[in-house]
Amino acid sequence: MQLTSTAAKLFRPNISANTLSQTTLAILRVTLGVMMVHNGFDKLADIESFARAYVEYLGLPFPIFLSYVAAYTEVIAAPLVAMGLFTRFASLGLFGTMCVAMYHHISVAGLSLPYLELSAIYAASFFYFLVNGAGLYSFDALIANLLDSASLTLKEKQIMRLESSFEAAEAVKDENVVA
Known part of the structure; x- marks a missing residue:
């Protein structure tokens, strides 16, 4: 029975917001x-060349302007994602940029996985952060906590502390059962 329980834990998805996840x-x-x-x-190092090779190739209007939009989206939004600040908004821009990149790769090489894989991985990753947000270790979470704390009553804060204590005790209990 112990083997079945251990195997079940190996396959169980992580649904809690624990430290490791x-x-x-x-x-x-x-x-x-x-x-x-x-x-x-x-x-940005050679915007005209990028505009010709990628944006004009797709037949999109205003290739220089759109090239600057893509470049500055990546230069500004990527560090925001890294910091976890305005993550959903930044991920939306980066997801859109990667979708256009995927479209370009498909139009050039068809469904060639080696040519498509990096932009597809980026797109899927940014889509994840667009849907789920930055996680607990981010500036977004800090801001959300500050905004929530400012709007909570004393009684609500006490209930949240009790819930946190209970969840911590349950996590320790679960860890002791595993060990």
Whole structure:
């Protein structure tokens, strides 16, 4: 019976906001932001060439303007995602940019996975943060907590502290059962 219980725990999805899951989420968010920002700087280094090769190729209007929009979206929004500040808004812009990149890759090479994979991974990751937000270890969470704290009554704050204590006790109890 113990083996079945251990196996079940290995396959059970993580549905709680525990420290490990929130830490890995923050690491993913920071990695994505840091890695994405260089794409914007690459575009800005030779904006005319990027506009010709990517935006004009797709037949989009105002290629220079749209190239600057894409570049500055990446240069500004990627660090915001990394910091977890205005994450949903920043992720929306980056998700849109990556969707256009995916469209370009498909129009150039069809459904060639090696050509498409990086933009698809970025798009899926930014879509995750668009839907779910930055996680607990972010400036967004800090701001939300400050806004929530300002609007709560004393009784609501006491209830939240009790709930936090109960959840912490349950987490310790669960860890003791696993060990």
